[in-house]
């Protein structure tokens with residue numbers, strides 16, 4: 079259910095039972111540049127337009143859509159890094175007004191601090207969020223999370239000594255170490271080669287089985303979305319992007335690539351997604367001519 | 368025949384393979400030898416200015432000064448070691464003072480658009496002034512050559528550090544700030560744990576340039592100050608004894624090189640794969 083039957087007065091912020099994260103008519107308008115003499119040298123840009131979406135507890139949601147449609151914009155609003163122009167975002171019925179450690183973020187380019195070791199990167203996050211922990215507790219959490227992403231032995235390395243895949247594991251460990259309620263990932267494997275990507279996808283599936291957190295992940299890969307998600311949110315092209323359709327992914331868990339690909343509904347879902355992406359991308363490319 | 372055997376085992380057919388470093392050392396030694404030879408022959412044959420010392424005479428003096436660095440027969444006959452320490456002390460004090468001002472101020476300027484715009488005119492105006500232009504002012508204010516020397520070092524070595532620090536802080540990658548923001552880190556924690564370490568390579572390269580300038584300036588300033596390496600050169604010029612001037616020039620160069628290498632090492636230490 080993404081388009082709520084237009085609540086004329088959006089005061090009823092109460093989300094349905096079981097819903098953790100709720101977006102109500104969220105729009106983002108990037109203001110045009112105002113010239114010094116002429117009042118407006120470029121017009122306002124509506125990136126996303128009245129998006130409503132409910133995410134239930136412990137679901138893995140992926141967002142997929144043509145390039146530039148506003149996926150990152152949407153995720154940044156949920157993460158509190160950017161503010162919705164209109165509309166509200168609530169988490170457990172409390173409005174989101176800024177960034178906070180209840181939402182862990184994983185970035186496409188890892189965003190690790192190069193001067194910190196692997197352990198220190200994770201420790202920095204935990205220490206920031208839980209300043210009162212004892213050193214022993216802190217170290218405990220750090221080593222647990224290093225273990226979780228299979229990076230034992232690399233604790234004392236600096237990010238530049240790691241491969242891209244290993245760096246992103248640190249990014250994931252850092253985000254999980256603060257024990258967020260929701261994990262937000264913007265194309266976490268976008269910068270990795272195909273093999274590493276496939277491997278990390280399976281790692282994510284494994285980790286997710288251990289900690290069933292709510293996850294919202296942006297991806298460009300249909301296979302990735304089908305392997306990992308419970309729900310796939312397909313967005314239309316921008317400007318003024320909307321949610322086109324939400325697919326339920328019925329594959330049983332735990333999953334692996336093989337069992338997923340042999341599921342009877344796999345091909346139908348895949349075809350549907352391909353058709354959607356192809357259609358939207360074609361419009362985008364044609365409008366450029 | 369010979370060609371085929373060298374293809375099959377290129378290294379065994381040539382037991383002594385020159386790597387690039389070894390080649391560079393050889394070229395260096397060769398060019399140095401040629402230079403000294405040209406100098407020696409030229410000085411003996413009076414190709415250069417009248418009274419130009421020979422290479423051997425100069426090297427002899429260099430040996431004497433470096434083996435007798437610490438003697439003290441009054442201000443005009445002081446061992447080069449003492450003079451070097453006097454210069455280094457002035458640089459250390461002035462440079463430290465400059466850094467203690469430049470780094471915090473640079474951080475402030477880098478973080479605040481208002482501070483950046485407000486202080487920029489001062490920086491832009493003061494930066495291009497020749498250090499020696501401050502000399503009369505320093506002497507007038509302090510009425511003391513020691514303090515004036517330190518003052519000149521300070522005022523001239525402040526700018527590169529300030530400008531680099533501000534640049535580094537203003538250009539801290541958005542990614543790091545995003546991470547800090549999503550974790551809900553306090554402003555202070557962000558500054559000390561993220562912004563300063565992220566800007567450290569820029570800060571250190573600013574400090575390196577500043578050190579270079581301080582070392583350039585001290586020699587010039589000391590010509591007018593009555594002690595230190597600069598004064599040593601000035602004194603030998605008054606004695607018209609050129610070999611000692613060349614000795615001092617060589618020592619100044621070596622010390623400058625060592626100071627620079629310390630900072631090159633520091634730069635490497637804080638880079639962590641960034642260049």
Ligand SMILES: Nc1ncnc2c1ncn2[C@@H]1O[C@H](COP(=O)(O)OP(=O)(O)OP(=O)(O)O)[C@@H](O)[C@H]1O
Pocket residue numbers: 108123125144145146147148149150151152316
């Ligand atoms: N700060 C900004 N100012 C103006 N326009 C912006 C800004 N950020 C994003 N946009 C525009 O909003 C639209 C959506 O951007 P966004 O980065 O959210 O897309 P995306 O779906 O994440 O794209 P991609 O798949 O390439 O990552 C784009 O057309 C972009 O040009």
Ligand SMILES: [Mg+2]
Pocket residue numbers: 149150151264
């Ligand atoms: Mg994006």
